[in-house]
Amino acid sequence: MTHVSNGGGAPEGIEPVLREVVSALPSYVAGRRASTALAAALASNESHEAPLPSVLRVVREASDRINRYPDMAAAELREHIAAFLHVLPDEVVIGPGSVGVLQQLLAATCGPDDEVVFAWRSFEAYPILVSLSGATPVPVPLGADEGHDLDAMLSGITDRTKAVIVCTPNNPTGVAIDHNTLERFIAAVPPHVLVIVDEAYVEYVDAADSADTTRFFRAHANVCVLRTFSKAYGLAGLRVGFAIAHSSLAEGLRRVALPFGVSALAQQAAAASLDAATEIQQRVDAVTAERRRVLQILRESGWETPDSEANFIWLRTDERLRLNLLEAFDRADVLVRSYADDGVRITLADTATNDRVLAVLGSKDTFAQRSSSIVHEMDPAK
Structure with missing residues (x-):
């Protein structure tokens, strides 16, 4: 069959059609990238620290073998993680970031007519991945404290519910669930419903009652735990995360995994990062100290922000304030992550960078007055 070109793009004729669910999906919105060296890149929850020298050394040594496939079983890394968390290697599943492992989880357990319950607003990939699995997303609004409304989530469980996702600390609000509260919730979930605890930011939690x-x-x-090396460990560019799952589920996750989905560089860098636990903890301590300082200054300046246990802070806003904040940060060359109709998330960095954030915000009353003046000056009807 001869196809006739239309002068550019696809040939004329019948074209492949996307699945209806794909056409209806919202695009995942990543944090904006810095375009200059002076920009403060605080839109993605990355580590602001350069990779550890010990980790870089391992990556460089492994780079002369990139002509070979990585270990598909990730045996060495699984053993490292198992020893670190006191579980069995067969209970560890490696994937391209915790979001990659979540996709494996949903592919292995969910399908049409199933439902997956999660808090909202939470991690933006949840409704996308649930829909791709064929299941129906069931978002449950956050509570007044910007954390999970666990009672409402329990009420959202039906006979169609296949899984419940709990993000603690929650992205983008930073609120964590304490041990006793999460324990009661898990005990109340029907045993046939999978409870996925997403702990991408767990290293930053320093509350005395943190969940074990x-x-x-x-x-x-029915409990599965997700973690990642993209945040506190500073390996966002290598894409490696893992799940702790009971053996039968873990085996199912490995069956649906993309073959060779985690590079040898990523596997070895992750193992080296676990070996550098003391240095990683020092970096985490610096972030949590800055978090306490920034939260205190913001609250003293009239801003309302929840008790974050992550490496970012959250400002709940109306739409006008959100747009004013975004404009003010853009003028200051500070990149933050905004969510339409909800608020602004700002990743924490070093003291000097965090001071740039505080300088933009200042007093809430002063910021509101300044924003009103700008809007008034820009009003074409003035």
């Missing part, structure tokens, strides 16, 4: 999710994993056959 490995205990929940040991006590409940």
Whole structure:
């Protein structure tokens, strides 16, 4: 069959059609990238620190073998993680970031007529991945404290519910769930419903009552824990995360995994990062100290922000304030992550960069007056 060109693009004739669910999906919105060296890149929750020298050394040594496929089983890294968390290597599943492992989880357990319950607003990929699995997303609004409304989530569970996703600390609000509260929730979820605890920011949690999710994993056959090396460990560009899952589920996740989806560089860098636990903790401590300082100054300046346990802070806004904040940060060459109709998330960095954020915000009353003046000056009807 001869296809006739239309002068550019696809040939004329019948074209492949996207699945209806794909056509209806919203695009995942990543944090904006810095275009200059002076820009403060605080739109993505990356580590602002350069990679550890010990990790870089391992990556350089491994780079002369990139002509070979990586270990598909990621055996060495699984053993490292198992020893670190006191689980079995067969209970560890490696994937391209925790979001990649979540996609494996949903592909392995969910399909048409199933439902997946999660808080909203939470991680933007949840409704996308749930829809791609064929299941129906069931978002449950956050509580007044910007954390999960666990009672409402329990009420959202039906006989069609296949999984519940709990993000703690929650992205983008930073609110974590304490141990006793999460324990009661997990105990109340029907045992046939998978509870996925997404702990992408767990290293930054320093609350005395923080949840010990490995205990929940040991006590409940329906609990699976997700973690990543993209945040505190500073390996966002290498894409490696993992799940702790009971052996039968873990085996299913490996079956649906993209073959060779995690590079040898990523595997070895992740293992080296676990070996550098003391240095990683020092970096985490610096971030949490800055978090306390920034939150205190903002609250003293009239801003309302929840008790973040992550490496970012959250400002709930109306739409006008959100747009004013975004404009003010853009003028200051500070990139932040804004969410239409909800608010602004600002990743924490070093003291000097965080001071740039504080300088933009200043007093809330002063910011509101300044924004009103700008809007008035720009009003074409003036």
